Amino acid sequence: MRKTITEARRIGSLYKFSKPLQKHNNLTNNFESTCFAENNGQAPEIIEFPVVSFVRPTENPELSVFCSNLTGIQQSDVENAPTLGVVLKKFEIWLRRTKETLGCSFKGQPTTTAIFVTWTDWDISICLWDECRRKKLPLPGDMLNRIDLKAIFQQWLGSHKVAQNWRGGLKDALHLVGLRFEGRPHRGIDDAKNTARLLLHLLSKNILDLTTS
Incomplete structure (x- = not known):
C-alpha cells in the first residue's frame, strides 16, 4: 500500500499541504472518456481512471479514431481493461487504505482534511455521475468533496484583471503562472499531474488558500 501511495505522490496525483496545526491532503483527478468528432448523441464513457486503471467502455466498446488521436489511448489499452464497476471497487479499496495510512478523512476534522481537486467539475459531477x-x-461518496480548480483560477484572474484573453485551458493556465504543461494534453494521468503542479504553485504563492476556499 505504501508503494501505491508513493507512486501516487511521484506522479503528482497526491499532494500534502501543511500549515501550523493543519494538514490538507489534496488528490487531483482527471478522467478521459469516449468522444467523437461530431456530436452523435452518445453519452461519454470513462476510459481512463488515473492512478487505478484504463477502463473498458461497454456502451460504445470501440474507440473512435478521433478519440484515440485526441487522448493517445488505443483500442488495445481498453479491450482487456476492467469495466467501470470493477475499477470503482478497486478505487474504493485504494482510497480507504490511503485514508488509513495518511490518517485523513474527507468528512473529518479540519486538521485532517482530504479533498479531490479537478480542473473543471465535469469529471465528477457530469461524466462520472x-x-x-x-x-x-454506486458513486464513491468521498468524491463529492471536491474543488473545481478552474473556477477558482478564473475567479482569481478576474479579481486581478489579468489575462483577459485566457482561453480557459489548463495548458494556458500553467503558462500564465510561468509553468509548462508536461506530458500529453487530454491524457488523464498527465492532466492530473499538471493540475497538481498548478495547485502546488497557487498554494506556494498564497494565491489559493484551501482553508477558506
Whole structure:
C-alpha cells in the first residue's frame, strides 16, 4: 500500500499541504472518456481512471479514431481493461487504505482534511455521475468533496484583471503562472499531474488558500 501511495505522490496525483496545526491532503483527478468528432448523441464513457486503471467502455466498446488521436489511448489499452464497476471497487479499496495510512478523512476534522481537486467539475459531477446513474453503479461518496480548480483560477484572474484573453485551458493556465504543461494534453494521468503542479504553485504563492476556499 505504501508503494501505491508513493507512486501516487511521484506522479503528482497526491499532494500534502501543511500549515501550523493543519494538514490538507489534496488528490487531483482527471478522467478521459469516449468522444467523437461530431456530436452523435452518445453519452461519454470513462476510459481512463488515473492512478487505478484504463477502463473498458461497454456502451460504445470501440474507440473512435478521433478519440484515440485526441487522448493517445488505443483500442488495445481498453479491450482487456476492467469495466467501470470493477475499477470503482478497486478505487474504493485504494482510497480507504490511503485514508488509513495518511490518517485523513474527507468528512473529518479540519486538521485532517482530504479533498479531490479537478480542473473543471465535469469529471465528477457530469461524466462520472451520469455514467454511474446509467449503469446503476454506486458513486464513491468521498468524491463529492471536491474543488473545481478552474473556477477558482478564473475567479482569481478576474479579481486581478489579468489575462483577459485566457482561453480557459489548463495548458494556458500553467503558462500564465510561468509553468509548462508536461506530458500529453487530454491524457488523464498527465492532466492530473499538471493540475497538481498548478495547485502546488497557487498554494506556494498564497494565491489559493484551501482553508477558506
